[in-house]
Amino acid sequence: MTDNNVQIEGGQVLANLEERTISGRLIPFNEEGRTNQGRFTVEPGTVDISEATADPSFLGINTDHIPWQNVGRGMRVWEQADGVYASWSIVRTPAGDAALQDAISPAGKRKRLSAEFGPVVIRAGKLVAGHARLWGSALVPAGAFAGAMVLAADTPDPEPIQTPDPAPAVAEPTGGNTMPEPLAPVAAPAVDPAPVLAPPAPVPVAINGLPAAVVTEPPGVVADDSRQVLAALASLRTNPRDADAMQVLAAIADITMSGTNTLPGANTLRPNWLGKLYQGIPYVREYAQLCNLGTEISAAGKLGMKVVRGTAASPLGPQDGTWVGNKQPINGYRGDSSTVGSLLYRFAVGNDIDRSLYDLPGGWEVVQEFLQLIIEDYLFWSDRLARETILAAAGAPVAAKTYPAIYTTNGTTALGMLIQGILAVRKRKADGRRDQPTFAILNDLAFEQIAYAVGGDQNLPAFITLALSALNVPQSEIGQLGNVIAVNGDNGIIGTPSVTVGSKMGIDFDELAGGPLVIDAIDLARGGIDKATHGYFQTFTKRPESFVTIGTADAWAATTAVVTGQYMKNGAATLQALNAGTTGAAAPTNPAVGANVTDGTVTWKRLA
Known part of the structure; x- marks a missing residue:
């Protein structure tokens, strides 16, 4: 998902367990929502749903906006006055079963719908028509709109319960203790004469319609039963200083969880085992995807050539080929060529694991989580190589220019540095060629300034365009900036704000398709199972001129x-x-x- 696509929560869901369907309002109209692209409202017709209506199966549904957690496909998509609605058929898989049960359970977690569409263009707090198209949906825990609509379930009305007239009051005999009279049985509905099974009557039994039998205690004996205890508890709630009630409770023996008079013995009470706990967000690569990330990796690597006017060390731009004619000498200049090759880096981590952890229940969960940490190590290792390659291509930092007061007065020099870097990448190089800036790496200080400068909900590229207009830079010099993605990262400068800007096509990163390899082997002699993780990362810097670092x-x-x-x-x-x-x-x-x-x-x- 790109930064210019949006996830927008629409409403609650209606789930049908028998038909395995989920329905609900996906995109509400004219309600402000807080999305991953800021606050805005959606009006009718601003999101293109033609693809989804033409073939509803195009609209998949996942959980938590994670693409590989797909649990269903669209059955119908339509638009009403208050929003876009959809119905999905849930797949018959464990994940689909879990999603369906979650949606129908009163205590379910994911009972809201969230739409995925983009790219978004926002103006005056509203989505601009003609850009965004609906392409996905998700089940999520919480929605963003207070007025999210819930569809009414199409179910038959429940059978009415016929309640008999209350039995006439029976006078309670005076004197002595009496047992409570059992309730009269409830009459069954007239449409269904099936007998009603009543619970066994208490002993002694009071026959319905006759006075209850009087039960008296022997002289001098006070009944110390549960009714007295409950009555005492009720009295203490209303009057904590009721002496009579306290005397009743004083006869109760103490039972505690620990210490004196403890009831649970050693290891009797068991904690609620939660398995693996939340340990923060797993590492996600920040730099590798900024350039051209692919799988064109081989033992011999990549090799290519560059051809320039002049020499490889001193290339020339386009030359003037004007010729006067009349048998006069024509123009000529020399050319040069050079080759550029890739670099290969290797990753390997292995462990000899006691096979008891595999054979016995409970051990594999721990081993599996540990192996996931090794995969995370590979991601961190390859991303570090990507960062180092980008910084090596950028070369020595270029000093920041003196920016207009619009930046310096608000302490947002980082925004000026970002614009300077974008223009530097766009500038014609010695060979007369330009490059298209696609990303920027901002160190912590610069990213903090940008975060405050853009006002949180504003669109960063749009804000940069406004700043360029204030600088009065000619449009011919700016060119088409495109979508420059600004990320927070380490660009080699710590003490002051700095920005590194680059072009995606300037560097190739390649790795094995599907990620690192996990190799298994059995150690029969020592009762072990060997597991090793092997990964390879190839870097290929094609055009270092398309990278620059602004800062000191x-x-x-x-x-x-x-x-x-x-x-x-x-x-x-x-x-x-x-x-x-x-x-x-x-x-x-x-x-x-x-x-x-x-x-x-x-x-x-x-x-x-």
Whole structure:
């Protein structure tokens, strides 16, 4: 799902267990909702539902907006005055059964519908027609609209219950204790003469219609039964200082959960086992998907060529080919070519696991969760390589320009840096070619400034367009900016705001289709099962000119931990860390541009 698509909660659902269907209002009209794209309202006709109405099976339904958790397909999609409605057929799978039971249960969690459509264009708090199309739906725990509609169930009216006239009151004999008179049996409905089974009557029994038998206690004996205890409890609720009630309760023996007079013995009470607990959001790659992520990986890697005017070191832009004619010499210039290859990185983690954890119930759950952590390690490892490749392509940071007061007065210099980076990528390079900016990586300080500057619910690309208009930059210079995705990440500068802007097509990242491989082997001699996870990540930088970092490198500091790709300023030189480590006690001697120098456990490359 892209950042320009929307998830919008529509309403509660009607579920039919026998027919395995779910129906409800998917998109409410003219109600403000809080969506992942901010607050706005949807008016009739602004969301294109033609595909879903033409073939309702096009509209799938999942849980929690997770695409691979699909639980059904559309049966009917239609529009009414108050919104877009739909019905789905739930698949006959464990996940579908769970979703259906969840929808019909009074204590169910996912009883709301949520639409998926985009791209969205918002103006004056309303969705603009002609852009968004409906393409998905989901069952979610909570909706965003207070007026979400619930469809009425088409079920027969319940049979009326006929209640007999109350029996005439029977005078209670005076004196002594009496047993309560049992209730008269309830008459069955006239349409169904089936007999009504009554519970066994208490002993002694009071025959209906006759005075109840009088039961007296022996002289001097007071009945200390449950009625006295309950009456005492009721008295204490209304009058906590009722001495008579306290005397009744004083005779009760104490039973406690722990300490003196405890009832539960050791290990009698068991905790409610919850299994794996919530441990935060699992790692999601932040950098790899910013470039061209694919599966074109091979043992020999990728190799390609570049052809330029002039030389590879000093390429030329388009040349003037004007010729005067009349047998005069024609123009000519030389060309050059070079090859560019990919880099391959390998990942491997293995464990020899006691097979008892596989053979006995309860052990596999722990092993499986641990193996998921290794997969997460691969995602983090490959994403770190993607980040380092992007920063290496960006090269030395470019100093921020002096921006108009519209940015500096509000402390939003990061927005000016973002625009500067976008224009730098769009600018014609030495070979006369432009590049299309598609993403920006903002460090924590810059991202915080952007978050405050855009006003939360406003659309960030639209806000950037307004800022460019205020700068009076000619449209011919701006060109088509496209959809630039701004993400929060580490771009090598920590102490001050900085922005890295790049083009998706400038770098290829490739990995095995389906992710890393999990290899199993049996260790018969020692009763173990070996599991190893192998992954491969290939990087291919095709056009480093399409990446730029705007900002100021941090000053070099002694005994400081740095990460790969981090920039530091050592005197007049700009250095970039080639590995993670700790700087030494004294500043290193700056090498020549392009050369490396060792500093503590860090190897620096001089960029400028």
